[in-house]
Amino acid sequence: MKAKKLIEVALPIKEISAESVRDNRLAGGNIRTLHIWWARRPLPTCRAIVFASLVPDPLDENCPEAFKYAVEYLLNVGLGKLHYKPYKDIPYTSIVDEMEDNHRNRLMMFVGKFSEKCQENMKAGKSTPPKEQLDDWSLIKWENKNNPKILRIARELIFVAYQSDKRPDATWEKLHAEFDNLYDAIPKAETALYELKDRHIETDKVKKLEAELQTAIDAFQNEMPSVFDPFAGGGAIPLEAARLGCRSYGNDINPVAHIIERGSADFPQKYGKPIVFTKTEFDKLYGEDGQKLAQEDERITFDGCLYHIPNRLAFDIKYYATCIIKKADDEIGKYYPKDDNGNTVTAYYWVRNAVCSNPSCKASIPMLRNFYLCNTNKNHIYLKPNISGNIVNFDLIKGKYSSSELKEWNHHGTITCPCCGSVTNVKDIKSQSREFGLKPKFYGVISESDAGRVYSVPSEKMKNIINDKNIECIGPEDYMPQNDTQNIKVPFWGFKKWKDLFSPRQLRAIQTFIKHFNDIKGVLLEDEYNKAVIAYLAIWIDRIVLFNTMFSRWNDTSEKIQHVFGRQAISMLFDYVESNPFCTSSGSASNQLDWVLKYIDSESSLPFAACFANSSSGDKLQFDSKNLTAVVTDPPYYDAIAYSDCSDFFYVWLKQTLGDVFPINFSTPLTPKIEECTAIKHRHNGDENEAKKHFENKLTDIFDAIETQTSDIVSIMYAHQSTQAWTTLCNSILGARMNITGSWSLDTEMAGGLKTDKSYLESSVTVACRPSERKGFADFDEVKHDIRQLVKAEVEKLYGLGFRGADLLTACFGQAVSVFGHYKLVETAEGDPVSVGQLLEFARESAAQALLEGVPGEPQTKFYCGWLQMNGMKECDFDDVNKYTRVGVNVEIRQLQSDKLLITEGSKQHLATAEEHVGSNENWGTQSTDYMISQVHRMMLAYRMGNQVQLLKLVRDLCPQSDAPQWRVLDFLGGHLPEESQDYKDIKGILASAEMLRQKCKDTAVPKVGTLDFED
């Protein structure tokens, strides 16, 4: 019998979560910044999950001896002073709790360990800067992604785990020597090849050295496990599997994803390598422009004879992109005039105009969201309306305006006319937009100067250039999806084709870039290396396109352009900026180039590339039976993102740039839709059931293929809250003859702001699965008992680790399914089969009950929670005594009514909202002797009113510690209130800021209003 893998037993989830949240904020060199893709997994999570799916639990009785020795030797078990020594006192638990110094804990500390400083801070209730949270020796720390010492340890542990599984008799000493041999051959072969002069010329010597390097890489990787991601997306998981030295494979059905994957985890690792050029060759290839570039880059050295270039791929891309920018600027730079002071313009600010519906007014109303062009801490500049009759003009004013002196007139698309006061509602505006378009007018100029940003109103001369009607342009004629109410919403406003997202000037600019790109493509040799160069230039052009639409927003607080995909959707925007591709600021071509180069530079040191297929997964012939060691994947989250619809935004341009270089990938008119594994309603005539069926069938087919191809573990990350989405996922796992053997909740997303509204979780749940043997039939009552026990233990554990709300409830699904999945069939006492949906509802209820058990003493709060659990917020007839027995609390109904916890209307009753309960008495809920539910409701109202001082005071006086019962009550309510209710949104906001509230409330002086970092 094989040992369990680490992922089935233990994971340092707090540490992984901390670094993953940090990863989402990292900029240059992070995989997210190469090219946008939706729902990317953070690299620390991927690295940890891949690693933990490949190494055994060293405390398992079946763990190979050689692996235990490897842990002992490489992580120094028993030698107390070294880096991976477990915590003396686990920092995030409230009791003093020493972690045993054993092999498993050493392995956990190797994956991720909090730094000494962070441990101290945690105990003192202080925060630590993200960069300093993890110890410098942690595998998952961002700074270690290219650390040769740490990667060597990780790769050797994986090598020994894999080999000792295949060859149980092999000793640690033997495996250690084999590893050294195979591993050290790679850098030797790399040095020999990369030191060779002019290796770009395919001489026999170059071919020989290239072959020797490939042989060394293959010899090593043939002895390493294979890892496959059937939903590779932007390529994060395959990138991490390759980083750990594995044979790494990824599939994605989407051609745009495929190009991004290759740019992320294939090309830099193969081609981003040093090269030495003789002067003659260098001059021949790059001429004077190349010499200039080489001089500007301090990493490039020239000794009079030889150029030493640290990254050939990055240099070539920079060289060709710089040529393209120059040629494009020569041709169309005239369309991007400087401002009156000769400053280069960053962006031209436009506002769409609607017509007032009052027939006697008919003013053309600019639909600004607010009047600020700049609204930073230091600087305020706004466009002050200057109204004469029904004509609206603007003056540029330095300073702030107050809402009493200047009323904003655009409220989510409904306009109050500033000339006559009539209201034109958003429906009318939408039909105007569909019928005639909302005419954009040019109102502001944002320029770059040595002293920072400069704002001005456009001169007549500039207006004439900008409004030039004779700009020749063509754009992609392909249609956007016309009935997608979730992702691509602009067709409802009359923007039907992809080209409609761009102004003529933008189209002309993009075409010009593509034209010069094509010229360069024409002269490059058709070999694999040059294909990579071309692919990056196309990725770079995609980035230019992304920032050059009529749906790019000007962020007046950060003074930057925000591209069209702020979310995974394209929504209507009433004011937008046209960026100047030839400036140097956020939207420019040179800025986009920097992002591409930073990524290539940061991922080129690895020798191991991943291998990607652009096809729908589920092909049983793709891999031989049990040929993959592990699958680590992150399937689409049900209906949350329509990948193919969103990615068509890029596809229509990539067809033009890469269609002839990768003809098979770009052979379809738009990205493939039918085979995409998502539950997108509008692809099934709006039929939700059909969409669900499609998703479940596809997912089951794909899991079914994986089950036959994988020898060890299938680890699946999933980040959707809804029970329905989880039901489909679990049905597919069970339907593919697997069962869940481990389940972990990891914080992987940006910490939620106050008003986030996402259907996917702030944390994602990772389940580890294995092929399972089903043992006949079971009675649901017995299964329920087991599930209750397991879920209760899990809730306590996760609660202690800081998981809350829906994340916590969802994390328990894995436990419930693991019990269920042991049986062929689970039946009720009446002999009816129990569905996964019923099971998950039961698991959710068990988790909620486990949480409720933690709500201390006082019956009114228990009543409120129990009633909510049973009846929600809906109206009920109030005579069902059984309901009280289930809640299990003794309360006087009259008392509840006079306490305003239960609202009676005729013969109906409903549970009071926060406003109904404490809204009429401002003292209720402010004292520690008040009902806990009143205290919690008071916090919610304080939050709702934006009264941060009161909220902090309440936290300080009532619940300054994370284990205070008020937080449990909030969690409970958050797991049960209807998502559309205001109460739910307030709770979500409070919980998202809980850590920060608890920290800030300890400051002796509670901060002034407005100093908390709440999102608006």
Ligand SMILES: C[S@@+](CC[C@H](N)C(=O)[O-])C[C@H]1O[C@@H](n2cnc3c(N)ncnc32)[C@H](O)[C@@H]1O
């Ligand atoms: C949640 S995303 C993966 C994101 C990825 N882990 C990352 O970090 O970028 C799911 C991916 O599954 C892909 N997909 C959907 N249906 C597919 C299918 N039938 N075969 C292969 N890939 C598919 C989508 O195109 C999308 O890129």
